[in-house]
Amino acid sequence: xxxxxxxxxxxxxxxxxxxxxxxxxxxxxxxxxxxxxxxxxxxxxxxxxxxxxxxxxxxxxxxxxxxxxxxxxxxxxxxxxxxxxxxxxxxxxxxxxxxxxxxxxxxxxxxxxxxxxxxxxxxxxxxxxxxxxxxxxxxxxxxxxxxxxxxxxxxxxxxxxxxxxxxxxxxxxxxxxxxxxxxxxxxxxxxxxxxxxxxxxxxxxxxxxxxxxxxxxxxxxxxxxxxxxxxxxxxxxxxxxxxxxxxxxxxxxxxxxxxxxxxxxxxxxxxxxxxxxxxxxxxxxxxxxxxxxxxxxxxxxxxxxxxxxxxxxxxxxxxxxxxxxxxxxxxxxxxxxxxxxxxxxxxxx
Amino acid sequence: xxxxxxxxxxxxxxxxxxxxxxxxxxxxxxxxxxxxxxxxxxxxxxxxxxxxxxxxxxxxxxxxxxxxxxxxxxxxxxxxxxxxxxxxxxxxxxxxxxxxxxxxxxxxxxxxxxxxxxxxxxxxxxxxxxxxxxxxxxxxxxxxxxxxxxxxxxxxxxxxxxxxxxxxxxxxxxxxxxxxxxxxxxxxxxxxxxxxxxxxxxxxxxxxxxxxxxxxxxxxxxxxxxxxxxxxxxxxxxxxxxxxxxxxxxxxxxxxxxxxxxxxxxxxxxxxxxxxxxxxxxxxxxxxxxxxxxxxxxxxxxxxxxxxxxxxxxxxxxxxxxxxxxxxxxxxxxxxxxxxxxxxxxxxxxxxxxxxxxxxxxxxxxxxxxxxxxxxxxxxxxxxxxxxxxxxxxxxxxxxxxxxxxxxxxxxxxxxxxxxxxxxxxxxxxxxxxxxxxxxxxxxxxxxxxxxxxxxxxxxxxxxxxxxxxxxxxxxxxxxxxxxxxxxxxxxxxxxxxxxxxxxxxxxxxxxxxxxxxxxxxxxxxxxxxxxxxxxxxxxxxxxxxxxxxxxxxxxxxxxxxxxxxxxxxxxxxxxxxxxxxxxxxxxxxxxxxxxxxx
Numbered sequence: 036x037x038x039x040x041x042x043x044x045x046x047x048x049x050x051x052x053x054x055x056x057x058x059x060x061x062x063x064x065x066x067x068x069x070x071x072x073x074x075x076x077x078x079x080x081x082x083x084x085x086x087x088x089x090x091x092x093x094x095x096x097x098x099x100x101x102x103x104x105x106x107x108x109x110x111x112x113x114x115x116x117x118x119x120x121x122x123x124x125x126x127x128x129x130x131x132x133x134x135x136x137x138x139x140x141x142x143x144x145x146x147x148x149x150x151x152x153x154x155x156x157x158x159x160x161x162x163x164x165x166x167x168x169x170x171x172x173x174x175x176x177x178x179x180x181x182x183x184x185x186x187x188x189x190x191x192x193x194x195x196x197x198x199x200x201x202x203x204x205x206x207x208x209x210x211x212x213x214x215x216x217x218x219x220x221x222x223x224x225x226x227x228x229x230x231x232x233x234x235x236x237x238x239x240x241x242x243x244x245x246x247x248x249x250x251x252x253x254x255x256x257x258x259x260x261x262x263x264x265x266x267x268x269x270x271x272x273x274x275x276x277x278x279x280x281x282x283x284x285x286x287x288x289x290x291x292x293x294x295x296x297x298x299x300x301x302x303x304x305x306x307x308x309x310x311x312x313x314x315x316x317x318x319x320x321x322x323x324x325x326x327x328x329x330x331x332x333x334x335x336x337x338x339x340x341x342x343x344x345x346x347x348x349x350x351x352x353x354x355x356x357x358x359x360x361x362x363x364x365x366x367x368x369x370x371x372x373x374x375x376x377x378x379x380x381x382x383x384x
Numbered sequence: 385x386x387x388x389x390x391x392x393x394x395x396x397x398x399x400x401x402x403x404x405x406x407x408x409x410x411x412x413x414x415x416x417x418x419x420x421x422x423x424x425x426x427x428x429x430x431x432x433x434x435x436x437x438x439x440x441x442x443x444x445x446x447x448x449x450x451x452x453x454x455x456x457x458x459x460x461x462x463x464x465x466x467x468x469x470x471x472x473x474x475x476x477x478x479x480x481x482x483x484x485x486x487x488x489x490x491x492x493x494x495x496x497x498x499x500x501x502x503x504x505x506x507x508x509x510x511x512x513x514x515x516x517x518x519x520x521x522x523x524x525x526x527x528x529x530x531x532x533x534x535x536x537x538x539x540x541x542x543x544x545x546x547x548x549x550x551x552x553x554x555x556x557x558x559x560x561x562x563x564x565x566x567x568x569x570x571x572x573x574x575x576x577x578x579x580x581x582x583x584x585x586x587x588x589x590x591x592x593x594x595x596x597x598x599x600x601x602x603x604x605x606x607x608x609x610x611x612x613x614x615x616x617x618x619x620x621x622x623x624x625x626x627x628x629x630x631x632x633x634x635x636x637x638x639x640x641x642x643x644x645x646x647x648x649x650x651x652x653x654x655x656x657x658x659x660x661x662x663x664x665x666x667x668x669x670x671x672x673x674x675x676x677x678x679x680x681x682x683x684x685x686x687x688x689x690x691x692x693x694x695x696x697x698x699x700x701x702x703x704x705x706x707x708x709x710x711x712x713x714x715x716x717x718x719x720x721x722x723x724x725x726x727x728x729x730x731x732x733x734x735x736x737x738x739x740x741x742x743x744x745x746x747x748x749x750x751x752x753x754x755x756x757x758x759x760x761x762x763x764x765x766x767x768x769x770x771x772x773x774x775x776x777x778x779x780x781x782x783x784x785x786x787x788x789x790x791x792x793x794x795x796x797x798x799x800x801x802x803x804x805x806x807x808x809x810x811x812x813x814x815x816x817x818x819x820x821x822x823x824x825x826x827x828x829x830x831x832x833x834x835x836x837x838x839x840x841x842x843x844x845x846x847x848x849x850x851x852x853x854x855x856x857x858x859x860x861x862x863x864x865x866x867x868x869x870x871x872x873x874x875x876x877x878x879x880x881x882x883x884x885x886x887x888x889x890x891x892x893x894x895x896x897x898x899x900x901x902x903x904x905x906x907x908x909x910x911x912x913x914x915x916x917x918x919x920x921x922x923x924x925x926x927x928x929x930x931x932x933x934x935x936x937x938x939x940x941x942x943x944x945x946x947x948x949x950x951x952x953x954x955x956x957x958x959x960x961x962x963x964x965x966x967x968x969x970x971x972x973x974x975x976x977x978x979x980x981x982x983x
Contacts, residue, residue, distance in 0.1 A: 229505050230500075230503055230504055230505065231498045231500040231503055231504070232503065234491065234505055235498070238484045238487065238495060241485060241486050241487065242482070242484045242485065244480075244482060245482035245484055245495075246495075247466065248466050248476075248478065248482050249495040250466050250467030250470050250496055250497075251495070304486075308484065308486050
């Protein structure tokens, strides 16, 4: 499994490694699936507004997948992805609709709130030393309560024409909000690959003990991961508000499974330390294809959940099988370093 | 060496003065003193549990000592984290492997100080640093390859390179050569020598005394957490004197009333040439009823793993286990217990032995539910409780009642509960792993008496312990394990600490491995996979000796293979090619060539 945790040297090795990587497989599956669907729809899927629709509803899945990915990288899980996203959506919309806060300010407040709540998750995990699973389960429930409280039974229309325009704007049929998702993905990939703090975060996830012995603060890595997760969720919430005509108390309710689906199908190790941003983006696209297929053949919506759940489970099982097989083959492999030790046996004079 | 004489007057690079570190129930360090000077290699010796690892952890900021002082180049210093130690110029290679599997070799080496410019990782500097550190070790590795694909020996060398990456003047190496072949170990010692000449100070912990004597200048010996020999020049001591210091003569074993040990009849548990998937080779032992057979060895010698194999948790690849003379096929712990009446009291009682949040009753009765259950699996509560009460009194478990939660008991009482559940299951063979770790001295003595009496009552006991006095007190015979084999047996009839401990330590530190891990085979035109031939090849020392005396050489070409890693030789593929001895004149000891030190 190729991961961002590994630096790829230039040259043939890099191409070969990429060709055999999870990302490559996912890209192939995505392209084949899309071509098949497009062909079966007699090309209507390739028309401008169809493409726009596909990409518009791809940006939230990508963003929540990335929000989960950054926590997985540090070896934890964030169950509050959907609840935080939902809360921030109704919160942002309510700010604008009920209190007349201008859109840029409301967005700023939402991003700040997401960051702060994410940091809160991280700090709780570090201070209480309780597993992040439990902590975020707790904050998930709290946030759900808040979301219901703010939204009540109504559908909130943010009522900001500028925001609506931003949500429907596109360049050459590529929606702006999809570009936002790609920019976040690029930024996160860069962070995890090139920024020292990002490398430390991955190190903490890969082997916490080794990281600690190398002078890396695991606590800091965890807080950072949860904080970034909160920030990315806030971006997802803003995108959701911008692209939907109105938000209500149910928004975010179906975000949790897709948030795990993207990074896991994309090749992230559940134990932490190995993630692939590119893989997660491709995986989100494939999940979107399943939804498209449902719409195209007018299948029951329950099939989407069934398929995505099965694919996630299948990916985890296959990953486990590969892992076992790799461990075995490594143990059977003769040592490659032995060649260099030959020189110590001197031939007789 | 001239360096060290000049620097003798300068303050030591690292000085630890009378360090004390206490853990619940144990005083791991009790006045340990260590002085390391620039330009010297310092040996730290001591038996299992003498406090070596704790001392290293105190020197690297992982443990905060309860008393005593630390000085770096004459300045007092307090280390709160491993980062503090790195800043103070102290680097360490721990015994456990500590690398990030997904990261590249280069990144792992530089992890302590990730080279970065304005927060961005500088790959070029990273690769340069990594290359430089690997060059120091004379190692040619792909620095961009992820560490998870490397062999044990390679990861070990990467760890050492990592320790060299920071500007450290003090380098602590905890058993650095345990996973290395002799050729690799030699290369490592070359580097150690070079680092010494650069004016650094290196601390070496190793159980291989011949390596210590070949490469160290000074020595500190720890016993029971305190230094019994402080920074003495190694050249003025012999191996025997150092071993005497490690063992000490102060221990007098407690003598219990002698037990009759029957020598008739089949052994209760017998292992005959057992090899396991985990890497054991040719392990044979026999325990009769009423006997205590000890298994001693260093951590990682394969004792606990052997117990797991007996219980069916690891696959047997060769040999036979017999219970009461009958060949036994033990598939899992359930059949070990129900069919063969073998119980295992694990070393780690908190994680493996007990249900801490449950009552005493539940903990003792868990093994007998099958036996006392009635129709539809109903387990009568009264019966459970009576059983628990019975064993509580018999083992003298101090509790407020059988309903008490086990987590609220003391360590010694917890261990008794762990033992009680196996007794309740009416086991006939009991494997007890490290029974008194973390238990205070008085409870320890009571526990010893308990184990002794269990044997006197007719149980066959296999005792695994790293506590040598405990072993000498209890065992009738001691098998010394090394590298997943039994290196030898020591009779312990008179329980005399001096002679027995001596013999045991000699076996552990023996110069030659118990069974020669080198294979010599005839050259075939196309060298096949060594693993396949290993089985029918002329294994063993006799051929090697033949070779060394030149008798069997003739016109034949011989290939010399060496086992790549000391254990985990799962298949025979773990052999490495050392070279071939060409026909005609070869030096008198060809295979030793690979182990001979340069200069």
